[in-house]
Amino acid sequence: MPREPAPELTRTVLFASPLLELADVQCRGTCTHRSAEECTHAAQLILPYRGTFVRHIGAKAMLADVNQVLFFSAGQPHQVSHPVAGGDASLVLTLAPATLAELAHTGGVDAHGERFRRDRRTLTPQAQLRRACVTARLASGAAGALEAEVRLLELARDALLDAPPPRRKPTQATLQLVERVKLRLAQADGHRLSLARIGADVGASPVYLTQVFRDLEGVPLYRYQAQLRLAQALERLPHCDDLAALALDLGFASHSQFATRFRAAYGLTPSQWRRRVAGR
Numbered sequence: 001m002p003r004e005p006a007p008e009l010t011r012t013v014l015f016a017s018p019l020l021e022l023a024d025v026q027c028r029g030t031c032t033h034r035s036a037e038e039c040t041h042a043a044q045l046i047l048p049y050r051g052t053f054v055r056h057i058g059a060k061a062m063l064a065d066v067n068q069v070l071f072f073s074a075g076q077p078h079q080v081s082h083p084v085a086g087g088d089a090s091l092v093l094t095l096a097p098a099t100l101a102e103l104a105h106t107g108g109v110d111a112h113g114e115r116f117r118r119d120r121r122t123l124t125p126q127a128q129l130r131r132a133c134v135t136a137r138l139a140s141g142a143a144g145a146l147e148a149e150v151r152l153l154e155l156a157r158d159a160l161l162d163a164p165p166p167r168r169k170p171t172q173a174t175l176q177l178v179e180r181v182k183l184r185l186a187q188a189d190g191h192r193l194s195l196a197r198i199g200a201d202v203g204a205s206p207v208y209l210t211q212v213f214r215d216l217e218g219v220p221l222y223r224y225q226a227q228l229r230l231a232q233a234l235e236r237l238p239h240c241d242d243l244a245a246l247a248l249d250l251g252f253a254s255h256s257q258f259a260t261r262f263r264a265a266y267g268l269t270p271s272q273w274r275r276r277v278a279g280r
Contacts, residue, residue, distance in 0.1 A: 011092075014138045015148045021094040022138065022152055029053065029087035034079040039072075043095045043116065045159055046070040047123075047131050049235050051088030052186040054081045055119075060175075062120050063182045064090070066231035067224060069123055069159045071108070071116035084186045091135060093152060108160030116160075122217055125227060125265040127158045132234040136277040168215030177204055178216050185225055192251055195221070230265050233258070237270055238277040 008031070012024045034056055052065045056079040064070050072078070082088070095103070101113025108117055123131070134151040137143035143151070168174065180202040184193070195206045198221075202209070213221045229250040240246045247258035262270050 014091075014135070015143075015145075015152070017145060017149055019096055019099045019149055020152055020156075022134075022148075023092045023094070024089065024135075025092050026089040027051075027053065027082070027087050029082035029085065031080075032082055034081045037077050037079055039075050039077045040094075042074050042097070043100045044072040045093040045095070045156060046072060047091040047093065047155075047159075049089055049091060049131065049135070050232070051086050052082075052084045052183075053088045054083060054183075055079075056081065057119065060119070061179060063179050063186065064088075064120070065182060065186055065228060066128070066235075067122055067227055068120050069127075070120045071118060071159075073115040076115075083183060091131065093156060095156065099153075103156060103160055106157055106160040107162035121159060121163060122219065122224075123159070125230070127155065128227075128231050128234065129266045130155050130158065133276075136238065140277075164218065166216050166218070168212065170216055174212050174216060177202060177209070178213055181209065181213060181221065182224075185228060188251075193225075226261060227265065230262055233262060233270065234266075234273065237274050243270055 006028065008028050010026050013021060014024055015022045029051065046064065047069050048064045048066050050066065052063060055062050055064055055070060057076070062068075062070065097113070100109055103109055104111060104113040109115070110117060130151065134143065134148065134155065137151075138148060181198060184198055184201050195210070199206045199209050204212070210221055213224070217224060219227070229252065233246065233250060236246060237243075243258070244255040247255045250258065252258040252261070259270055262268075262273075266273065268276070
């Protein structure tokens with residue numbers, strides 16, 4: 001008998017309580033064009049940890065990568081596409097209405113605690129580490145219910161806290177430019193790109209590009225790229241035995257450079273992170 005094709009989407013619940021639910025959602029990403037319109041039944045924080053996809057809200061398109069958290073308000077229609085091959089995986093944190101209302105004080109939710117005030121946000125390295133820690137502890141069975149709820153609420157609070165306004169007032173043109181840059185970084189898949197090459201590929205001068213990206217994202221372009229690589233390392237390190245090969249695969253010049261930047265971002269070495277995930 002012919003083997004049934006693998007499902008396009010798989011969803012595994014890692015934790016559930018009356019306050020919230022955390023699920024691991026993995027998508028094969030075979031659909032490169034915009035999907036049919038859909039909406040979520042409850043407010044959700046989408047935290048990609050591998051691969052990329054694009055969320056479309058009307059004419060607005062936002063690339064979701066491991067540096068981002070996306071906010072899906074209940075009932076908000078959207079579409080999804082996959083311009084980069086390889087599929088994607090995300091943690092989906094679903095918040096109960098009462099939980100969302102209690103988080104209104106963060107500024108990321110409207111006064112009634114019903115809808116998110118923004119569509120996405122760039123995560124700090126600390127929030128990325130918190131995301132990886134709670135996932136690892138839940139997957140290994142090390143975290144009890146109380147710990148899981150506290151850690152996940154802290155992660156939601158961090159993501160929702162008001163961020164400083166962008167240094168440059170965003171326009172449709174500048175927003176689209178930044179999204180094109182993110183897509184180009186995702187397509188590079190660890191390969192080094194010069195600023196001139198990125199500028200030529202997205203149609204902007206290097207000087208203008210660096211200014212716009214930092215003004216809208218709050219971090220320089222080179223740091224955003226490095227954080228993409230480091231966040232991938234958080235997910236891949238527990239399953240990797242050759243750290244030097246991983247460093248080169250992620251685009252670092254050497255294992256030493258990788259270890260130095262990993263420790264600067266997360267406060268521990270790659271080996272220490274592996275031991276923490278293993279529970280030792």
